[in-house]
Amino acid sequence: MTTAQYRYAARTLLGDALRSAFGAGACVLLLSQSPPPVVAGITGAFLVLFAWFGVRTAIRRLMIIEIDDRAIRCCAPYQTTIAWDDLTGVKLRYYSTRRDRRAGWMELLLTSSSGKLRLESTLTGFDRIAQAVAAAVRHRQIVADDGTITNFLALGCDPGPDGQRP
């Protein structure tokens, strides 16, 4: 049985760290101008969002994902294990801020009775993880939504029998 380890590379998280810092800085700058209450409320909410995003980016830098024949697990900074046999739900989402929907990224959400694991395509070895998840979906005959199936197929993974394809 082979175990593979994957991490988020610092280079890929640098953009997110800068986004978080720039966004939080802009919000603090605006709040320091004592804006009207409505604007202050919205800016405050944005500040919380950027701060949360910064914390999440830091957590991702520390994250270590392990995958083997039995399960996928997050070993650090917190422990989560999703055994393939316990997998109950899979969502693979694609996001892009561009009008032509190019240069986007994917987000994989795995759900089981023991917890949830959310991974982004900036993770090294995301393709291999997606293949393993698709195999588990196929094996356990999990019903995935149309968007998830389309996104798996775009990655070259087949998550189910032909009947599931949109």
Add this chain to the structure above:
Amino acid sequence: MISYLVRRILIMIPTLLVISVIIFTIIQLPPGDYLSTMVAELQARGESIDQGRLHFLRETYGLDQSPVERYGHWIAGLAHGDFGWSFEYGMPVRDVVGDRLLLTVIVSGATVLFIWLVSFPIAIYSATHPYSWGDYTLTLIGFLGLATPSFLFALVLLYLANVLFGLPIGGLMAPAYQDAPWSWGKVLSILSHLWLPVIVIGSSGTAGMIRRLRANLMDELNKQYVVTARAKGLSPTRLLIKYPLRLALNPFIADIGAILPQIISGAAVVSIVLSLPTEGPMLLDALRSQDMYLAGSFLMFMAVLTVVGVFLSDIALALLDPRIRLGGGVRR
């Protein structure tokens, strides 16, 4: 989703800054300023103004500063709710504008709601009953809505509302509430007057939406997966709601961002015809008289509304259809 939200919000900041620069530049483009226009008008009437007073006013209004300095003061003021000084009214823009921005938001929001509520069921009916009498009738009404100028439609409705139902002509509330503080009576008065401008402003948008949703839905209904689902015995309503309607909704939602500026700019002319106390007529006057801070604040408000509208429609689209497009490519 949080990554998407953060990136999308960060795009809004430079967008609004660039828009503010463009707005300020365009307002500065006509030769002269508010004071030179005022002096020219006085001279045309054979009157004159003391040069010392003119210099004093120029200093007071900051018109002696460079455009860059004026932009800096304006944008810094906007950050803490100071929209600048209206030259024409001789008071802060915030006081001049009063409730107009809120009323504009109410009219625009109600119009978007009207467009959705009316076009959605009509488009579904037309797509599921294509080339029927009902479809032809609704299509004809849709084309009429698209082709009729809003101001003309406004005049016709005003006449009919007054002659047939005895309703008051124009305005967004009863005259007694016009300068009164906000109360339930005022809210009810606005609600009772709102239907006319909403129908007038929303008619062309509704017709356009019906055409787009009908075309998208008809495309989806002709696809193989729909035939397969029918053959497997899925009920028509469940099939419609679960698959083709969801996919056909994408352009419908994407249009929210495009509708808002159309509604606001279209509402400017209608507001003059219907005597609505919204921003349209005041913006027109401010642009004519080069009342730059008043005009700039209105235009900036419209820009914010549009950018927020596009932001909301993008989020709705991301939630509704998070699928990759063929040839899209994922960033690593």
